[in-house]
Amino acid sequence: MSTKSETLSLLKQEKLVIISRGIPKEKLIKAAEAIAKVGIRFLESTFDHTLENCEEDNAEKISFLRERLGDVLHIGAGTVLSDSEVRAAHDAGCEYIIAPNTRESVIRETKKLGMLSIPGAMTPTEICAAWDLGVDMVKLFPADDVGMHFITNLRGPLPHIPLMATGGVNPQTIPEFLQRGITCVGTGITVLRKDLIAAEDYEGIAKLAKEHIDAVRSV
Secondary structure, three states: OOOHHHHHHHHHHHOEEEEEOOOOHHHHHHHHHHHHHOOOOEEEEEOOOOOOOHHHHHHHHHHHHHHHHOOOOEEEEEOOOOHHHHHHHHHHOOOEEEOOOOOHHHHHHHHHOOOEEEOEEOOHHHHHHHHHOOOOOEEEOOHHHHHHHHHHHHHOOOOOOOEEEEOOOOOOOHHHHHHOOOOEEEEOOOOOOHHHHHHOOHHHHHHHHHHHHHHHHOO
């Protein structure tokens, strides 16, 4: 496993995280293999809080991904809302923790266990509050609701805080997100599309992943 600083450096270089939500384990591993083959290096597996066993469910997926693809993919956990989910993700082998919100205890546990911390925030006050807790990056969420003009204004006084944008990320918007100062982007539904997963069209998923990579590299 890479060191925390190496993972952060590579994330800033690759600029793209693919988000997996609600995909059965066997289909997820095949989709992960497909996107890894075209160059994706970061995959986030989210906790599904509609499940009674959400910690066990996602920990199993993370462990499976690490075992099968840990040499080519950096696996993280997403929608992490509690300290126990941080620990479950860590024990399963994940390298970074991403959340839609900022919760100090989650950040503290993440740092204690040596993983990258990427909490979610929207306003300048929220973003600065998260950064002051010692996180590695702040997730701007939902980025499509605040819009590109908001991002430009935000980067003026806060250029030192690396931001990950999620929401509204696709090959058409990726170049503008990056040009306006976003450090990296995350998306799931534009690559791991439900219809393609259902049809087990892994070539189609790989094609979409490559389009996202090309959009990043075009900047």
